[in-house]
Each structure stands twice: as structure tokens, then as C-alpha cells.
Amino acid sequence: GAGVSQSPSNKVTEKGKDVELRCDPISGHTALYWYRQRLGQGLEFLIYFQGNSAPDKSGLPSDRFSAERTGESVSTLTIQRTQQEDSAVYLCASSFYPDTQYFGPGTRLTVL
Amino acid sequence: EDKVVQSPLSLVVHEGDTVTLNCSYEVTNFRSLLWYKQEKKAPTFLFMLTSSGIEKKSGRLSSILDKKELFSILNITATQTGDSAIYLCAQGGPGAGSYQLTFGKGTKLSVIP
Numbered sequence: 001g002a003g004v005s006q007s008p009s010n011k012v013t014e015k016g017k018d019v020e021l022r023c024d025p026i027s028g029h030t031a032l033y034w035y036r037q038r039l040g041q042g043l044e045f046l047i048y049f050q051g052n053s054a055p056d057k058s059g060l061p062s063d064r065f066s067a068e069r070t071g072e073s074v075s076t077l078t079i080q081r082t083q084q085e086d087s088a089v090y091l092c093a094s095s096f097y098p099d100t101q102y103f104g105p106g107t108r109l110t111v112l
Numbered sequence: 113e114d115k116v117v118q119s120p121l122s123l124v125v126h127e128g129d130t131v132t133l134n135c136s137y138e139v140t141n142f143r144s145l146l147w148y149k150q151e152k153k154a155p156t157f158l159f160m161l162t163s164s165g166i167e168k169k170s171g172r173l174s175s176i177l178d179k180k181e182l183f184s185i186l187n188i189t190a191t192q193t194g195d196s197a198i199y200l201c202a203q204g205g206p207g208a209g210s211y212q213l214t215f216g217k218g219t220k221l222s223v224i225p
Contacts, residue, residue, distance in 0.1 A: 004154075033213075042116075042200065043155070043215040056212065089153055100146070100160055101213060106153035 002026070004104035006092050012110045013082055021077045021107045025094030032075050033101060034067055035091045043091065049075065082111045116203050118216035125191055125223055133186040133219045135201030144204035145177050145184045146213065151197045158186070160204075191223045 005024045013019050025032050034046040045059040049069040060066070064082075069075040079086055089108050093101035115138045125131055137145060144162045148155035159168040161177035161184060168175050172191075177184045188195055198220050202213040 035215075042217040043202075043213075045212050045214070048212060059212075091154065100157060102157060103148075103154045108153070 004092055004094050004102055006090075006104040006107050008107060009105060010108045010110075012112065014112050015084060016081055018078065018080045019082055019109065021079075021090050021092075021109070023075045023077070023092030023094075023104060025073065025075070025092070026096075026102060028072075029094035029096045029102075030072055031095045031101075032069055033093045033095075034075070034077050035093065036061075036088045037091060037106075038088045046077070046090075079109075082109075084111050087111045115214050116201055116216035118199075118201050118219050120219060121217065122220040123222070125221070127192060127223055127225055129191050129223075130187065130189045131191060131221060133188075133199050133201075133221070134183060135185070135216060136183040137201075137203040138182070142179075142203065146202045146204065147175055147184070147186050148200040148202065149197045150200055150218065155200055158199075188221075191221075193223050193225060196221060196223045 004026055007022045011019055030051050032049045035043040036046055037043050047060055047067045048056040064080045067075060067077045087110050089106045091106045092104045095101045117136045119134045144160050146160045147158040149158055159175045166177040172189045175184060175186045186199060198218040200215055200218045202215045204213055
């Protein structure tokens with residue numbers, strides 16, 4: 001079946017605006033993850049959803065960041081009052097078995 | 113202090129060369145060690161190494177895990193220009209209840225004709 005999909009692929013916004021990024025995981029994958037990758041840096045864990053359990057939000061950098069997931073399907077990552085340091089590629093991944101995560105194509109966010 | 117450290121940060125080789133990429137990790141709550149290849153935006157899964165599988169091979173790529181010395185290597189033989197990418201290493205853990213991966217900064221491999 002289809003892999004992980006993300007939308008939009010690119011987003012340019014002005015400082016102070018809110019943005020929503022969407023992730024569609026692989027069907028049947030119970031776990032979903034969001035990561036951030038700044039230019040030239042490794043992947044930074046943001047948040048993890050597993051089934052109906054409370055999400056692991058330990059990686060969210062500030063209260064401007066939030067994420068929701070509907071059941072075991074779509075997730076949205078929301079960044080409020082965007083700042084220039086939020087500019088990065090935001091990657092979503094899903095998995096069924098522990099650890100083997102499959103990544104989407106990412107959303108490149110540019111905050112002017 | 114970084115928990116997953118990759119070296120070198122970048123590497124330039126000629127087609128046909130063999131390369132070895134290194135990854136060191138922490139022992140705390142180790143569960144698995146993963147390698148990904150990142151060409152544009154999306155990392156693609158290569159290998160996962162655990163206590164029960166410390167050596168993996170797929171075509172020209174192979175990886176081993178040394179649990180005593182806390183490192184893993186990724187070998188690529190007979191490199192091709194299509195191998196040019198950033199190679200990411202990640203440690204799975206901590207804890208059985210959390211599937212968080214901690215990534216290193218990656219090794220940028222450039223294969224020139």
C-alpha cells in the first residue's frame with residue numbers, strides 16, 4: 001500500500017502566523033511520530049502517538065507546538081505564533097513493530 | 113552531550129571505493145540500533161540491529177553491532193553515485209514502553225564518478 005504521506009510539501013509563512021502540518025500514516029500502523037530537522041542537523045524527536053495511549057510530548061520545544069491524532073489515522077502538528085527558528089523540515093513517521101519507523105517526505109517550513 | 117555520535121561528519125570518495133561509517137551510542141536502556149539513508153527529505157530504513165541480530169547485509173551494504181564497545185558500523189562496498197546521501201544512525205530507547213529514536217547528526221557521503 002501507500003507509504004506515509006505529508007502535506008503540504010512546502011510551507012512559507014510570516015512570523016507570528018499559525019501553521020498546520022498534516023501526516024497520513026501507513027494503514028495499520030499503530031504508532032506515529034513527529035520529528036524536526038533543522039538545516040545541517042540530525043532529527044529531533046517532537047511527539048509520539050501509540051494507539052489510544054496518552055501521547056509522549058516530551059520533545060515538544062515549547063507550548064506553541066501541539067499535535068493531535070484521530071484514532072490510528074491522520075495526525076496534525078500545529079505551530080502557533082511561528083518564529084524564524086521554527087524553520088525546518090518536519091518529518092512524520094509511522095510504525096507497527098517497535099523501532100522500524102517509516103518516514104514521510106516531510107514538510108519544509110520557512111518562516112519569514 | 114550527544115547520545116548518538118556519528119563519524120565522520122562528511123566523506124568524499126570515488127566510485128568503486130569501500131566506505132565505513134561509524135556510530136557510537138549509549139548503553140543506557142539500549143534496545144536497538146538503526147541505520148537510515150536520507151537523500152532528499154525522507155529517511156529510508158536500511159537496517160535494525162538488536163541483541164539477537166548483530167550483523168545484517170543487503171547487497172553492497174552491511175552493518176555490524178558491537179555491544180561491548182557500544183558502536184555500529186555501516187559498510188558500503190563498490191560505491192556508486194547513487195549512494196550519495198546522508199546516512200543516519202539512531203538508537204532505540206529508552207525503555208520498553210517508549211519507541212523514541214535518538215538520531216545522530218548523520219554522515220554526508222558524496223560519491224564522485
